[in-house]
Amino acid sequence: GENVEQHPSTLSVQEGDSAVIKCTYSDSASNYFPWYKQELGKGPQLIIDIRSNVGEKKDQRIAVTLNKTAKHFSLHITETQPEDSAVYFCAASKGNAGNMLTFGGGTRLMVKP
Amino acid sequence: GAVVSQHPSRVICKSGTSVKIECRSLDFQATTMFWYRQFPKQSLMLMATSNEGSKATYEQGVEKDKFLINHASLTLSTLTVTSAHPEDSSFYICSARALQGEYGELFFGEGSRLTVL
Numbered sequence: 001g002e003n004v005e006q007h008p009s010t011l012s013v014q015e016g017d018s019a020v021i022k023c024t025y026s027d028s029a030s031n032y033f034p035w036y037k038q039e040l041g042k043g044p045q046l047i048i049d050i051r052s053n054v055g056e057k058k059d060q061r062i063a064v065t066l067n068k069t070a071k072h073f074s075l076h077i078t079e080t081q082p083e084d085s086a087v088y089f090c091a092a093s094k095g096n097a098g099n100m101l102t103f104g105g106g107t108r109l110m111v112k113p
Numbered sequence: 114g115a116v117v118s119q120h121p122s123r124v125i126c127k128s129g130t131s132v133k134i135e136c137r138s139l140d141f142q143a144t145t146m147f148w149y150r151q152f153p154k155q156s157l158m159l160m161a162t163s164n165e166g167s168k169a170t171y172e173q174g175v176e177k178d179k180f181l182i183n184h185a186s187l188t189l190s191t192l193t194v195t196s197a198h199p200e201d202s203s204f205y206i207c208s209a210r211a212l213q214g215e216y217g218e219l220f221f222g223e224g225s226r227l228t229v230l
Contacts, residue, residue, distance in 0.1 A: 034219070043119070043206050043221040044157070089156060100147070101208075101219065103156045 002027040004092050006104025014112050019080050021107045023090035024072040030092040033066060033073045034101070038087045047088075048075070080111045116140055117209050119222035126197055127230055134192045134225045136207035142187035143209035148180075151204040151224075163190045197229040 003026040013019050025033075031052035036044035050057045050064045050073065057064050061080075066073040077084055087108050091101040116139040126132050136146055144165050149157040161182050162170040169182035181193040190209075194201055206224040 036221070041224070041226070043117075043224045045221070046218065049218075100159060100162065103158075105156045106154075108154075 002102040004104040010108045012110045019077045021075045025092040032093045036089045085111045117220045117222040123226045125228045131195045136190045138209045141211040146190040146209045149206045
């Protein structure tokens with residue numbers, strides 16, 4: 001089955017700096033890669049996703065890149081703010097979003113004011 | 114975006130009792146819902162896939178007789194933890210797929226924290 005590795009497990013940055021979280025996946029058939037933000041005691045919230053037919057997607061301060069050949073994808077957050085502090089999860093699945101997601105281990109991001 | 118509601122958000126029960134958690138898609142129909150379990154500082158682990166009108170598909174290692182899943186309608190799935198024990202204490206999260214074209218999108222509920230005394 002699919003295996004998703006996520007690094008780093010914790011990341012501390014100064015407000016205004018950029019943060020990068022990286023994930024690798026094992027199943028070359030995976031073609032949908034969402035990123036979720038989870039705040040303490042809450043469910044995950046989708047922040048951005050990318051499908052295998054594109055290499056990069058951007059939404060304001062958040063961007064995701066995908067390298068299908070290397071089977072890795074990354075989340076980039078620019079101009080970080082304290083409210084970006086949360087746990088971020090990457091995930092991968094095959095087919096459409098209705099299929100099973102395999103999650104990475106999560107990254108705890110701390111943005112210091 | 115679409116809303117998935119879970120109830121209750123927190124529940125404390127005695128060992129040996131059963132607890133039911135509801136997952137509702139409020140503004141869309143969901144043929145498929147997923148149930149996850151999350152221990153502190155860990156990732157989400159898929160427990161089962163719930164399909165409307167049919168039996169749930171459980172992941173390896175998840176006891177189907179202990180974690181009963183019912184998906185009676187296109188907007189409601191329930192997870193019942195039967196004869197709960199302290200080791201069942203966890204954060205349970207559901208997700209539902211909104212049918213949008215070819216891909217759809219998964220939306221997560223706010224989670225239900227179960228504490229078994």
